[in-house]
Amino acid sequence: MSSEDIKKARSAIPFNREHLESVLRQRFFFAPAFDLYGGVSGLYDYGPPGCAFQANVVDYWRKHFILEEDMLEVDCTMLTPHDVLKTSGHVDKFSDWMCKDRKTGEIFRADHIVEEVLEARLVGDKEARGLVKDANASAKEDADKKKRKKKVKQIQAVKLEDAVIKEYEEVLAKIDGYSGKELGELMQRFNIGNPVTGDPLEPPVAFNLMFETAIGPSGQLKGYLRPETAQGQFLNFNKLLEFNNGKTPFASASIGKSFRNEISPRSGLLRVREFLMAEIEHFLDPLDKSHPRFHEVKDVKLSFLPREVQEAGSTEPIVKTIGEAVESKMVDNETLGYFIARISQFLLAIGVDATKLRFRQHLANEMAHYAADCWDGELLTSFGWIECVGCADRSAYDLTVHSEKTKQKLVVRQKLEKPVEVTRWEIDLTKKLFGPKFRKDTPLVEAYLLNLSQEELASKAEELKNTGKIVFQVEGIDGKLDLDDKFVQIEKRTKIEHVREFVPNVIEPSFGIGRIIYSVFEHSFWSRPEDTARSVLSFAPLVAPTKVLLVPLSNHKDLAPVTAQVSKQLRTEKIPFRVDDSGVSIGKRYARNDELGTPFGVTIDFDSCKDGSVTLRERDSTKQVRGSTKDVIEAIRSITYGGVTWEEGTKSLTPFTSQSESA
Structure with missing residues (x-):
């Protein structure tokens, strides 16, 4: 069966969601959590094949992004104090x-x-x-x-x-x-x-949507289960910058569970209350959002649904290269565009149907006020277009608000090749007068004044000049405060600087792993036209839960040593496999493993006892080839992990047609 024949076969039977979900649950890819007690909406458990599939997707995500992009991985706590999420805006706006x-x-x-x-x-x-x-x-x-x-x-x-x-x-x-x-x-x-x-x-x-909890036995420290993994990365920025020898741009990454108390989770794995996220925070200079590797992806063609098209009431995508999208400013900058292209490459590699992928730009009234641009990677499923990846330019918002709240600098210091003359507002405090006036509140007042922005200092300077005093309010202190020029002096001064200090901007790709996994389930599922009861999950070998089904032709004792030997070789090569030596027909054994998405079958027969040869079967086409165990395992390895095609990987093996798959 050619690749064209496979495409025709896959589209011959209309997709049936109930059939897919029946297979997924029957084969224990996942199941409702606490099923014995009636279950809880929006909570699911993954079974053996679901766990393996998820682990393979995450493993490839780590290789595709963290390893290839030299990212710094962190694993932060899921419990988050109230003040952190109040500062980030989640308490008020999530x-x-x-x-x-x-x-x-x-x-x-x-x-x-x-x-x-x-x-x-x-x-x-x-x-x-x-x-x-x-x-x-x-x-x-x-x-x-x-x-x-x-x-x-x-x-x-x-x-x-x-x-x-x-x-x-x-x-x-x-x-x-x-x-x-x-x-x-x-x-x-x-x-x-x-x-x-x-x-x-x-x-x-x-x-x-956040789950509230209390940290500690007293219950006085209010907290939440984190709704995203991003905040831990922002709070560790100074440590990450130091680890990276003070150089930018750089990216951190985190993979872990997040929690959202969904209102009505009615769409299976697509809308759950506990889920796995993989997030990247790419920190870069706000004055330079180019990317050194953009040229590698500039010719990647994508389907875009920009803001203007949506506002016109249309959902017809625009197809163009990411290079054209950035050049026309449809996508704001190179780094944002680079990650959009890399997201597409990742999704296609793990089995997403290219015709069911688009990137939708956020509308003006759904985009955060601080964001420069934001695109969602959406996948088409039987539930409609589902947001599975967000890719946003969050400007400097997160680092800025956490810095203002904690009074700790979260900045990059860049040595200048040529010193520059800088004019800025500065404030001087007569600190010996602050203690008698403010007593225990002195640190709060001083911190507030020393962290005023340039715009705020300019306004206060004008106020001091016109009224002889400044009036302000400090969080944590009741009432308004005022100070005259005996306490503060605000002047504009010019200095020669040898170091530039800036708060980096952040490009944030954020992946909902569970949503991606379910979408791949739908995109991979089909039934064989000759027997609609025989379902197939056409997982890419790279992420398939099990790569090989090892099938002894019968339970004859002579086949057992060969089965054990081939198992040992597969184990040595770290290729996941299962042995099915049940007494049912070889066709039934293949069929039930097609439902598990196993891409290859290796059959051991009596000729294997004589010459050590085995038969290799490909799941989708059911093509079979024969060769030595060593050559067959090498073909499996090169197709699964080397990315070569079936034809290329098996060119040294002999076509084989004598075995029947009849049930």
Whole structure:
């Protein structure tokens, strides 16, 4: 079977999410956590193949980014004090909009319910026009009764006016940018209520997604389970800079669990409350955002959904190279563009379908005020386009706010080749007068004054000149304070500087590993046209949980020593494998391991006892070749870890056609 034949076979049977989820759970890739107790929504356990797949994805992520980019890896605590997340903005702003059914008490996420209902109405329109014939049929086949009821309620064969269709499509294109108030207005305008009962929902309210906890037995130190791994990297900036000999640019990276108390986690592994993240913080000079290796990726072609296209109510992507995107300023700078291209390369290498990958730019009202630019790597699944990777230019926000809060400098000091003349505002304190006036609050007042920005010093200088005093307020001290010119002097001075001091900007690629893994599951899943009960997960060999299925042709005692010897060789080569010496047919053994995504099968028969040769089978095409154990293992290694094709890796082996895969 050629690669073209494989593509045709994979697309011959329509994708069925219920079938995929059945296979994943049956083969214990994952399962609801605490299943014996009825489970908890949004919490899942990974089984042996799921653990192995995740470990392989993370291992390749580490090689692709940390090793290839010379990043500095850190592993920071998951417990985070309240003050840290208050400073970062998470306590006040890390929220989603939720709405409640007044009758049932059921909670919905507002943007999701609007999106879900409008998309269902569009499906109903297509059904009415004869474009979709099996919407209700697929709903009836749904194993989940509640989900089936929901679908039947939503998908009604109602023909919509063209203007309404256009309006729905425009709303869906901008769904990520609406505020809570705007979502509430949309729900009223389009009569969106509980999709099962039709009952009205309360207006959306903000819900903070962090899990709150107490650190220590007294309960007085308030904390949270971290919602991201980034803050630990920012707080360790000075240590990382010193480790890197004071040089920038450099990047840190962290892989670990994060926690978000999702409002209504109804999309399996795509929306969970505990998940694995991999994040990079690339620190660079705000005056130079070029990247020395940008030329290596400038010709990478990508699908972009820029802000302007979304604001026009369209979801049609623009395809261009990352070089063109940066040159046109659609993507803000080279380093941001470099990481977008590297993200794409990583996703494709682990098995993402290139036709189901796009990069969507954040709309103006969904982007943080401090961000220069932000793009989401989105993957198309049966749930729609899902954000799996964020790539943002966060400017100098995080280091700046933590520095201001702690009064510790988080800066880079760069020796200048030529000294420069710098004019800036400076403040002098008559410290001997501060103690009698402020007593125990003296350190707080001094720290506040010495950390005023240039803009603030200019304003205070004008105030001192005009009124003879400055008035200010210090966090932790009640009431307003004032000082006259006996306490402070503020002057603009010119100095010759030999060192430039700056707060670096940060480019942050952030990966949701669980979402990526589930998307790869969908992109890899198909059924063989000749037997739809035979499902296949076409994992890339690089990340497949097990690389080889070792299959003795029978349980005959003569085959056991050869099986043991081949097992030893695979173990020595560190190639993950499983032995299946059950009594079922070889076709059934292959079929159940195709569902596990095992890319290769090695069959041991009676000829193996005579000459040491074995048969190598490729999962997708079912092609088989034969050769010595040594040559077969070398072919497996070169295809799995060397990145060569099946044809290239097996060119020294002999085609083999006599064995049957019939069940």
